[in-house]
Amino acid sequence: MIDPAGTATTSWGRVSRARSRVAEPAHLDDLARAVRAGDAPVLAHGMGRSYGDVCLNGGGHLLRTGRLDRIVAADWSTGVVRAEAGLTIGGLLSVCVPRGWFVPVTPGTKFVTLGGAVANDVHGKNHHGMGTFGCHVRALGLLRSDGETVEVGPEERPHLFAATVGGLGLTGVIAWVEIQLQPVRSSDFKAQTLRLQDLDGFFRAAEDSQDWPYTVAWVDCLAAGRRLGRGLFNRGRHAPDGPLLPHADRARLKVPRDAPSALLGPLTVRLFNAAYSRQPAGGEPARVPYGKFLYPLDGITDWNRLYGGRGFFQHQSVVPTAAAPRALQKLLELTSSEGQGSFLVVLKMFGPRPSPGILSFPREGATFALDLPNRGPDTLRLLHRMAEVVLAAGGRLYPAKDATMTAEQFRAGFPRWREVESYRDPALSSDFWRRVTGDPA
Amino acid sequence: MSSPSPASAAAAGKTVLVLGATSAIANAFARQRAAAGGRLVLVGRQQGRLDGIAADLTARGAAAVATLATDLADMDEAEPRFADMVARLGPPDEVLLAYGVLGEQAAAQDSADETRRLIDVNFTSAALWLQLAAKHLVADGRPRTLVVIGSVAGDRGRQSNYVYGAAKAGLDAFAEGLAHRLHRTNVRVVTVKPGFVDTPMTAHLDRSGPLWAKPEAIAGAIDRAVSKGQRIVYAPWFWRPVMTAVRFAPRPLFYKTKL
Numbered sequence: 001m002i003d004p005a006g007t008a009t010t011s012w013g014r015v016s017r018a019r020s021r022v023a024e025p026a027h028l029d030d031l032a033r034a035v036r037a038g039d040a041p042v043l044a045h046g047m048g049r050s051y052g053d054v055c056l057n058g059g060g061h062l063l064r065t066g067r068l069d070r071i072v073a074a075d076w077s078t079g080v081v082r083a084e085a086g087l088t089i090g091g092l093l094s095v096c097v098p099r100g101w102f103v104p105v106t107p108g109t110k111f112v113t114l115g116g117a118v119a120n121d122v123h124g125k126n127h128h129g130m131g132t133f134g135c136h137v138r139a140l141g142l143l144r145s146d147g148e149t150v151e152v153g154p155e156e157r158p159h160l161f162a163a164t165v166g167g168l169g170l171t172g173v174i175a176w177v178e179i180q181l182q183p184v185r186s187s188d189f190k191a192q193t194l195r196l197q198d199l200d201g202f203f204r205a206a207e208d209s210q211d212w213p214y215t216v217a218w219v220d221c222l223a224a225g226r227r228l229g230r231g232l233f234n235r236g237r238h239a240p241d242g243p244l245l246p247h248a249d250r251a252r253l254k255v256p257r258d259a260p261s262a263l264l265g266p267l268t269v270r271l272f273n274a275a276y277s278r279q280p281a282g283g284e285p286a287r288v289p290y291g292k293f294l295y296p297l298d299g300i301t302d303w304n305r306l307y308g309g310r311g312f313f314q315h316q317s318v319v320p321t322a323a324a325p326r327a328l329q330k331l332l333e334l335t336s337s338e339g340q341g342s343f344l345v346v347l348k349m350f351g352p353r354p355s356p357g358i359l360s361f362p363r364e365g366a367t368f369a370l371d372l373p374n375r376g377p378d379t380l381r382l383l384h385r386m387a388e389v390v391l392a393a394g395g396r397l398y399p400a401k402d403a404t405m406t407a408e409q410f411r412a413g414f415p416r417w418r419e420v421e422s423y424r425d426p427a428l429s430s431d432f433w434r435r436v437t438g439d440p441a
Numbered sequence: 442m443s444s445p446s447p448a449s450a451a452a453a454g455k456t457v458l459v460l461g462a463t464s465a466i467a468n469a470f471a472r473q474r475a476a477a478g479g480r481l482v483l484v485g486r487q488q489g490r491l492d493g494i495a496a497d498l499t500a501r502g503a504a505a506v507a508t509l510a511t512d513l514a515d516m517d518e519a520e521p522r523f524a525d526m527v528a529r530l531g532p533p534d535e536v537l538l539a540y541g542v543l544g545e546q547a548a549a550q551d552s553a554d555e556t557r558r559l560i561d562v563n564f565t566s567a568a569l570w571l572q573l574a575a576k577h578l579v580a581d582g583r584p585r586t587l588v589v590i591g592s593v594a595g596d597r598g599r600q601s602n603y604v605y606g607a608a609k610a611g612l613d614a615f616a617e618g619l620a621h622r623l624h625r626t627n628v629r630v631v632t633v634k635p636g637f638v639d640t641p642m643t644a645h646l647d648r649s650g651p652l653w654a655k656p657e658a659i660a661g662a663i664d665r666a667v668s669k670g671q672r673i674v675y676a677p678w679f680w681r682p683v684m685t686a687v688r689f690a691p692r693p694l695f696y697k698t699k700l
Binding site for chain 2: 024027029074095
């Protein structure tokens with residue numbers, strides 16, 4: 001039996017954990033009841049792929065949404081789908097791809113619920129053209145702790161909608177989401193890899209790839225000096241014709257237990273980066289299934305265990321375009337000089353399309369992401385120095401990835417946070433929110 | 442999602458009567474049949490939940506979905522109620538009997554009413570619906586399948602849940618006899634015996650550990666059993682050797698365990 005004091009839940013990076021009473025409603029009426037339960041704060045929890053503590057609620061209630069994965073309504077002639085918040089992007093793709101529809105925006109894993117995608121207003125490799133996930137939400141249902149169920153959207157209660165998209169699940173429990181899918185004529189991608197010699201090469205490649213809907217760069221974070229920014233630039237588009245096959249269900253590999261920490265020592269990372277950057281580049285675009293192009297890590301179940309029992313941090317930030325060259329250089333210099341680097345740094349240019357959410361992370365500029373194995377105080381110091389570089393450049397950190405930002409860093413990056421606080425359902429809270437707002441709830 | 446299995450492909454256009462459609466295993470199985478273009482009739486207690494499941498199955502490709510809100514544990518008027526179900530879609534090609542209650546062993550030990558409830562829901566009413574289904578399905582000689590969700594708990598009485606286990610054991614024997622009786626007809630009886638399944642029925646238990654399976658895995662096992670014409674299926678497969686060991690464990694040893 002479950003310990004009545006609660007169940008320990010760990011977030012994806014495995015550095016944050018908390019004990020909560022866990023409920024797993026199987027139907028929307030159960031969910032509505034659970035939201036009203038309230039002696040302690042409530043938080044919806046989807047697939048737990050947030051790296052830090054936005055998905056945790058120590059001492060409170062956690063409502064797992066995995067069983068709420070039904071499609072409420074689907075119009076396959078227009079691509080408008082309304083589904084319960086616990087349906088994952090992968091679960092939706094397996095239904096919509098054979099019918100010639102694709103999610104408009106997807107993060108780098110398909111193990112993300114629609115509710116989580118809204119709450120974190122996730123972005124993908126196509127942000128420069130399509131904006132964030134929230135740009136494609138037509139409506140959503142919010143369960144509030146006063147027993148009311150409200151429908152919000154860009155036109156229906158637009159302020160509450162703006163507070164909810166990217167609102168970290170705090171304005172009410174998201175019950176269902178209605179989105180507009182994009183039509184595709186094939187489940188395959190046409191993808192091409194370019195070699196980057198340095199950081200300038202990244203900016204040039206991004207500029208030259210404006211007409212490629214999907215772009216992302218992988219950079220060797222240990223390359224220094226003239227080779228700073230050495231890496232690979234991937235770009236892709238939906239193939240104009242071909243089969244309409246959903247992804248394979250089974251992961252190819254599984255990480256059975258925590259990897260020994262030594263496996264991710266500097267030498268391994270150096271070897272991996274050197275090998276990775278030698279993969280073939282240039283040439284004609286190759287045809288690959290969407291899963292291989294969009295979700296390279298989903299083939300390894302529990303890949304987060306590769307970082308060992310102490311877990312890992314992820315830093316993801318965005319800085320405005322004008323400040324980007326200098327800021328990215330500083331960030332790369334920091335990570336390469338510290339030698340703590342992770343396997344890969346991910347770089348991408350965000351486009352100008354505004355996010356609908358008040359707390360949405362993406363804005364026009366360059367985004368920088370990397371994993372850092374948890375080595376204690378040294379890692380925390382590095383994360384803090386990186387955050388300072390980002391904030392000095394007028395940028396901000398991504399709450400969905402964060403486990404360490406201070407209240408000051410949060411408020412500097414998201415100056416309108418009080419608007420979301422004013423829309424927050426009083427019964428909802430999270431470890432993250434208490435940490436960055438000083439709310440003692 | 443994996444590509445449709447041969448049985449799912451053959452299920453296109455088939456009608457499936459799902460008794461206990463809000464159960465997690467039934468839901469997963471119905472999704473497989475819906476994806477293959479099957480027709481479904483969903484029977485359960487709560488109309489609102491049946492409506493939600495019906496919408497989902499329609500979006501996933503079901504050729505048609507009908508719902509019927511009724512309490513299957515209520516055995517009054519069974520004969521006309523079953524006839525009504527059949528009248529609404531014609532005789533089903535498959536019947537999945539998936540409802541049940543796990544209950545609490547401790548509560549049942551203290552209460553004759555609770556003991557009776559567990560036996561009535563899990564055995565008496567189930568046996569009755571199977572009897573009626575068999576009667577309606579043999580008539581026209583077409584190939585049909587009755588799928589019964591049993592449980593590994595029915596394989597040996599154990600102190601931790603013998604009331605539930607006994608009801609499932611009774612259902613097991615009933616299905617075996619029915620299969621024997623229908624052997625010369627075109628109607629097959631399949632008994633599926635799941636072990637620990639991650640469903641709302643077991644939400645109060647600690648579900649970590651290697652023995653736990655997802656409802657989708659059980660649905661896949663049902664699909665394979667139907668297509669292969671297997672009589673009894675343990676799901677996942679490893680429960681067969683496990684339960685063989687449990688069944689044949691010598692009593693002096695067995696009684697020392699807390700199973």
